[in-house]
Amino acid sequence: MKPYIFGVDLGGTTVKIGLFENEELLDKWEIPTRTEENGKYILGDIADSILLQMQKRGISPGEIRGVGIDVPGAVLEDGTVNRCVNLGWGVVRAHEELNRLLNGIPVEVANDANAAALGEMWKGGGKGYSNVVMVTLGTGVGGGVIINGKIFSGAFGASGELGHMLVNPDETVLCGCGKKGHLEQYTSANGVARLAKKHLEASDEDSCLRREENVTSKAVCDGAKAGDKMCIEIMEEFGSILGRGLALVSCVVDPEIYVIGGGMSKAGPMVIDYVQKYYVEAAFHASTSTRFALAELGNDAGMYGCVKMVQDKIPE
Amino acid sequence: MKPYIFGVDLGGTTVKIGLFENEELLDKWEIPTRTEENGKYILGDIADSILLQMQKRGISPGEIRGVGIDVPGAVLEDGTVNRCVNLGWGVVRAHEELNRLLNGIPVEVANDANAAALGEMWKGGGKGYSNVVMVTLGTGVGGGVIINGKIFSGAFGASGELGHMLVNPDETVLCGCGKKGHLEQYTSANGVARLAKKHLEASDEDSCLRREENVTSKAVCDGAKAGDKMCIEIMEEFGSILGRGLALVSCVVDPEIYVIGGGMSKAGPMVIDYVQKYYVEAAFHASTSTRFALAELGNDAGMYGCVKMVQDKIPE
Numbered sequence: 175m176k177p178y179i180f181g182v183d184l185g186g187t188t189v190k191i192g193l194f195e196n197e198e199l200l201d202k203w204e205i206p207t208r209t210e211e212n213g214k215y216i217l218g219d220i221a222d223s224i225l226l227q228m229q230k231r232g233i234s235p236g237e238i239r240g241v242g243i244d245v246p247g248a249v250l251e252d253g254t255v256n257r258c259v260n261l262g263w264g265v266v267r268a269h270e271e272l273n274r275l276l277n278g279i280p281v282e283v284a285n286d287a288n289a290a291a292l293g294e295m296w297k298g299g300g301k302g303y304s305n306v307v308m309v310t311l312g313t314g315v316g317g318g319v320i321i322n323g324k325i326f327s328g329a330f331g332a333s334g335e336l337g338h339m340l341v342n343p344d345e346t347v348l349c350g351c352g353k354k355g356h357l358e359q360y361t362s363a364n365g366v367a368r369l370a371k372k373h374l375e376a377s378d379e380d381s382c383l384r385r386e387e388n389v390t391s392k393a394v395c396d397g398a399k400a401g402d403k404m405c406i407e408i409m410e411e412f413g414s415i416l417g418r419g420l421a422l423v424s425c426v427v428d429p430e431i432y433v434i435g436g437g438m439s440k441a442g443p444m445v446i447d448y449v450q451k452y453y454v455e456a457a458f459h460a461s462t463s464t465r466f467a468l469a470e471l472g473n474d475a476g477m478y479g480c481v482k483m484v485q486d487k488i489p490e
Numbered sequence: 491m492k493p494y495i496f497g498v499d500l501g502g503t504t505v506k507i508g509l510f511e512n513e514e515l516l517d518k519w520e521i522p523t524r525t526e527e528n529g530k531y532i533l534g535d536i537a538d539s540i541l542l543q544m545q546k547r548g549i550s551p552g553e554i555r556g557v558g559i560d561v562p563g564a565v566l567e568d569g570t571v572n573r574c575v576n577l578g579w580g581v582v583r584a585h586e587e588l589n590r591l592l593n594g595i596p597v598e599v600a601n602d603a604n605a606a607a608l609g610e611m612w613k614g615g616g617k618g619y620s621n622v623v624m625v626t627l628g629t630g631v632g633g634g635v636i637i638n639g640k641i642f643s644g645a646f647g648a649s650g651e652l653g654h655m656l657v658n659p660d661e662t663v664l665c666g667c668g669k670k671g672h673l674e675q676y677t678s679a680n681g682v683a684r685l686a687k688k689h690l691e692a693s694d695e696d697s698c699l700r701r702e703e704n705v706t707s708k709a710v711c712d713g714a715k716a717g718d719k720m721c722i723e724i725m726e727e728f729g730s731i732l733g734r735g736l737a738l739v740s741c742v743v744d745p746e747i748y749v750i751g752g753g754m755s756k757a758g759p760m761v762i763d764y765v766q767k768y769y770v771e772a773a774f775h776a777s778t779s780t781r782f783a784l785a786e787l788g789n790d791a792g793m794y795g796c797v798k799m800v801q802d803k804i805p806e
């Protein structure tokens with residue numbers, strides 16, 4: 175019997191580690207991500223933290239089914255990480271290296287957005303479904319595509335890169351990726367703040383946003399809830415761009431459910447209302463009844479997805 | 491040993507039937523599609539044609555691994571056909587009915603565009619790849635998504651409905667599906683003819699198209715090859731709309747290769763050149779080197795895909 179699995183969500187600032195026993199989260203903790211010297215200490219720090227936890231709890235390597243880890247970058251089919259700017263990594267065979275540092279405990283690697291999607295399918299907003307698309311509306315827009323219950327990474331690890339769908343060929347401002355007119359420029363938390371600034375500049379209309387020192391997506395959502403006209407208009411614009419974007423996604427993979435996470439999703443069901451209205455209008459007739467749900471696992475989604483990935487890929 | 495498989499491509503006018511022996515096409519023939527009385531005779535005609543062929547060749551039911559059939563409509567995960575307007579069908583459990591008519595020979599059903607994609611992956615333009623998106627530029631625009639070597643139909647059978655991606659929210663003319671601004675309104679063979687008419691009306695510029703009684707996509711392709719300025723402009727417009735559309739597809743499923751088929755593909759590699767140029771410009775950086783190929787199996791693609799589907803789903 176191997177009742178234990180570690181799930182490791184490796185971010186640019188912190189590493190979240192969870193210890194699961196028979197599918198239940200037993201404990202979770204964080205360590206800092208040391209990105210200095212091209213992130214050469216990161217995997218060693220993670221291994222040390224896991225080994226220490228095992229020692230504390232008297233868990234032997236033979237009781238561990240595996241370690242799942244996700245990274246903020248492209249992961250190829252064989253588990254090789256292909257560039258993580260936020261970690262300072264180039265091509266890193268993270269699964270092999272971590273496996274060696276953990277004295278042979280099996281390791282599986284995934285992209286962070288994909289892992290979050292898998293986690294939400296397993297224990298979160300997408301529970302009960304096996305064809306799920308998750309959209310994370312945070313600093314940028316991330317996405318994960320789950321096909322028949324498994325992460326689908328694509329040929330170049332770019333499956334689910336919904337934030338970089340070209341939705342406005344006329345855009346002049348650059349997206350973080352270096353191209354222009356991408357979905358995340360309008361529908362991420364930052365994107366909504368950007369839409370708000372445009373609306374404020376375009377007219378003299380009064381709005382609660384004019385009393386904010388720094389206009390955030392949260393202020394826009396709060397304002398829309400309170401009935402502020404300009405905030406509602408901004409949310410309509412956000413909803414139309416994302417709703418139409420997801421209608422495109424349905425023409426490609428036609429999922430059972432969209433799970434919406436990230437900072438924007440904290441505004442609650444209202445966000446779904448704005449998006450779904452335009453989705454239904456734009457979607458091909460067969461796909462108009464696709465479900466929408468909010469993410470439920472917050473920052474733990476990646477960690478959960480990593481554990482599910484170990485369950486799927488490593489025998490008991 | 492069961493060396494024989496029948497592949498049946500059921501279209502709105504004719505049914506193409508192929509008999510395969512150990513992966514090789516032994517014979518193919520066509521029968522008319524009798525759509526009268528809500529298409530109630532169609533499956534019986536197909537069964538009769540297969541049984542007759544078996545009798546002629548002295549093939550016993552025990553030597554047949556299965557029959558694969560594709561239909562021009564949505565097919566659910568369990569093989570139920572959910573509306574085929576062109577056949578007059580509502581909900582038809584085609585696999586069960588054909589299985590009964592064939593005295594128990596196993597039957598598998600797929601959507602026609604998906605079957606064509608699988609066929610092209612198996613023996614055509616996508617040979618050697620397992621993550622393939624096929625785009626068929628015919629009367630409309632069809633598509634099929636192959637994930638890990640298998641057809642992926644989606645939750646509502648709408649996976650690969652690339653022709654109904656909303657690419658122009660400002661369009662006023664209706665698409666065949668009843669909505670507006672869809673990819674097939676600009677990039678199908680009919681769509682290209684429509685673009686041509688718009689170009690002709692928009693200026694007095696001379697063009698070889700003005701000497702055509704009926705402007706077709708073939709005339710546009712021929713003109714572009716001959717250096718006609720307006721035809722080249724039309725092809726650029728076609729290429730930009732389709733190239734950007736496929737860049738969106740790559741953000742979702744990031745395939746290894748796009749296979750382009752249908753009437754438009756008869757113009758040859760030029761079509762790929764026009765599309766790929768805009769694809770590379772619009773695609774997320776990780777996906778700019780996705781391959782493009784022309785379909786190779788023509789009207790036989792669906793039949794081949796049906797045979798491959800039987801191989802995948804029915805044990806030897």
